[in-house]
Amino acid sequence: MERSIETQVSQAVDAWLKWLPRWEPATHRGRVAPCRRCFGSPVLSAAGLGADVPHGVQHGLSTRVKTIVDRAVAEYTARNLPMLQAELDQQAARNQARSYRPAEGLDPEFEGLPMDPDPVPGSPFLFTISGLAEEAAAAVPDLPPLSEEAKSALRQEVRLADDYANMIGREVCTILLHHRLRIQAAVGQYVEPQIAAMLEELTRSLDAPFDPGAEPGLPDL
Template structure:
């Protein structure tokens, strides 16, 4: 049995608090969610597709992606923060590499992916292209141009690369451990997460389906005095 107040227990309590606060923030946002009026993307979201976090939260494939993304991003922030703290304390080479990359990022003149709300973080910056109608410019393209103007980081020796790969592996192992713990904690929040979906999300989806059914059942306006188009 662990002694009360050990560092492991403090980490567990901290994760419980952070997950609870993240779920609270998501629950406060869900009433403001509205279905998107534009067409969906063809490529699945790499952050949400098959996410164990969403499975633990009880947000299945029948829940709109926008609702899923708002929660998965908040939980990812918790895992990322925990890994950053672990890295700063235990992985000096990886921390130095991250510090150099952060300094390089700060030197970019255009950073459109920073400072976004959790509901938009990690999503593609541009809409899907329309065949035959190319964009004059894209946000992602402008960001790439700004990145190209910043000098690249100095190359690493083979020994440094090997040591860095080892520390990256340790960071990944720690991230997986924190992720499993977070998923376990999320199981205790499933009821209130699902209650919010039932109250705020499902009625909007049902209303959309009802409108679609009406439009399919009555393709022509019954009050329009004109004749429907000939089908023969």
């Protein structure tokens, strides 16, 4: 039996709550560019995960919810938009022909994130994962060109798919409002104590920058 959107959202939140106790603050250098999936996301606003919540915590939930919307749009497209479905099938076959597909099969916490760290000025990479993926994609022949009439019809179907995605997105956000309390309770239990511990450690290191083991106080005269 096909699961309702409400059931899927509830199960996605359950899966995120099960994962959250394993989350730990990142220790590497932060990225300059914001995540396009999470920045300003209405899904995160509905869930009550504001800008004060670490991005890794946000991303794990937003990716799971995006999967629900993508699945609903895919089903709608398969039933109602034959030209767009044919184009997607061709693109999927082209992608499967690539010899290197590093962005596939990732856990929700990593899906959609950049494959490489931000470059360090003056220290270029010998190679990058994204560069290897682009080389593999370039080796696969392009799809055949479309006529102007086909392009126009395809654009119309894409607009219909976008409208449906927006409708499902609004429904998902409404459902997420009913899960805000348990989402925020989990953040308070598993995330906020770790952030507080990091701030406390930072405060101690600032109080005694040259001797981390020393008690803070005035220097000897």
